[in-house]
Amino acid sequence: MAAALADGTTTSVALTQAHLDRIAAVDGAVHAFLHVDAEGALAAAARSDERRAEGATASPLDGVPIAVKDVLATEGLPTTCGSRILEGWIPPYDATVVTRLRAAGLPILGKTNMDEFAMGSSTEHSAYGPTHNPWDLDRIPGGSGGGSAAAVAAFEAPLALGTDTGGSIRQPGAVTGTVGVKPTYGGVSRYGLVAMANSLDQVGPVTRTVMDAALLHELIGGHDPRDSTSVDQPLPDLVGAARRGAEGDMSGVRVGVIRELTGEGYQDGVLARFEEAADVLVAAGAELVEVSCPSFVHALATYYLIMPCEASSNLAKFDAMRYGLRVLPEGVDSPSAEDVMRATRDAGFGDEVKRRIILGTYALSSGYYDAYYGKAQKVRTLIQRDFAAAFEQVDVLISPTSPTTAFKLGEKLDDPLAMYLNDLATIPANLAGVPGISVPSGLADGLPAGIQVLAPALADDRLYRVGAALEAELTGRWGGPLLDRAPALEGTP
Ligand code: GLN
Secondary structure, three states, X not given: OHHHHHOOOOOHHHHHHHHHHHHHHHHHHHOOEEEEOHHHHHHHHHHHHHHHHOOOOOOOOOOOOXXXXXXXXXXXXXXXXXXHHHOOOOOOOOOHHHHHHHXXXXXXXXXXXXXXXXXXXXXXOOOOOOOOEOOEOOEOOOOOOHHHHHHHHOOOOOEEEEEEOOOOOHHHHHHHOOEEEEOOOOOEOOOOEOOOOOOOOEEEEEEOOHHHHHHHHHHHEOOOOOOOOOOOXXXXXXXXXXXXXXXXXXXXXXXXXXXXXXXXXXXXXXXXHHHHHHXXXXXXXXXXXXXXXXXXXXHHHHHHHHHHHHHHHHHHHOOOOOOOOOOOOOOOOOOOHHHHHHHHHHHHOOHHHHHHHHHHHHHHOOOOOHHHHHHHHHHHHHHHHHHHHHHHHOOEEEEEOXXXXXXXXXXXXXXXXXXXXXXXXXXXXXXXXXXXXXXXXXXXXXXXXXXXXXXXXXXXXXXXXXXXXXXXHHHHHHOOOHHHHOOOOOOOO
């Protein structure tokens, strides 16, 4: 699209309108969007076209529209985090990544659906109803960023932003046949990202190709003085790495298969596609070794202590006084602030959010803090050490992204533990702050599966090199992009 804009075959207004038309045609079935901003997107597109006419484009993606997960603050546009408690809240400022998108000239199509406060693996915990997987509308699109992944998979947006605290960019990528990147912790600003768990959250690209992700990552990444955890050093050359990877030469690259993330609990087809993808790397010249990361078996338990602890603290700010919803308790004559808070939180938070606030508050309470939170932090260090030891032996690590393909809507909704298991393979990266990408590995029982590539912190370029090599070879074998085969929306304009 950027090329078509550059050579004058299309305009940003035409591109943006085409995507708005597509949203109008299919989003009734997919429900990827919570808010569509046609007017704002078209106005930004018109400005982009004017810039281009004057020969002054703002970035390589100037004029290419994008969708933004509803957990990122957008000035003048509703930001609900998929929660009733933020219904009606219009942020007075933009998240840094949104500021950067606007400065780079990307029209923002709207805000995408998500599990409430990014808690979930299926987007079914959204207070506004689930998103449907464009491959099969009866199935989940992954979560928490199912809206962004589905929007990209359904061709409603060419690009999207997601956030990944335990897998919410990579797992939706895997189950929708899209590419998702969780950058190095601190590599992309979190300013204006409504926090679930500050020490784990990262913003990243959701796209249809590895090169698209590299282009978008370069626009949103880099130091931000407004985020105290932002890394103050330049990003590696991501686009260059993707270009080099697409040439397919992997000689000299040492690839580690994580033993603990390739065994039990994975769907047969997912494992088969993973093994084929690993063979592709070997055929391209990579050296494949098995690596053991023994503490990874505790990653899920560790995450489900640290994340609720941080979330319970973060969500305390939703007190009915500052943002969004305010509910007055029934039958109370002159309610106290506490009464209003209680009634508002009762009505405004969904079950999963309440579950995590209770878990986190419990684990942080005096007497339990050392036994749970403190212990989890120690295991987190062990997981970081496993990564450090593995990266002494290999350049990148690989595993399936998610243990299964997309399951049916409703299938795991009443079983939180079964839902949490979806993040088995993605969580270790968040606990250690290392970057990861999910690239489509093929179809398992007719549905997309993904392979995950992990690299050491700050070496995000390796994700793009290996990811692009996989993509180039696999796409060749499939005779075209996997997404061209998504059947659910056939016949739509
Ligand atoms: N599914 C995980 C959870 O529910 C991860 C969510 C995320 O990455 N935002 O916590």
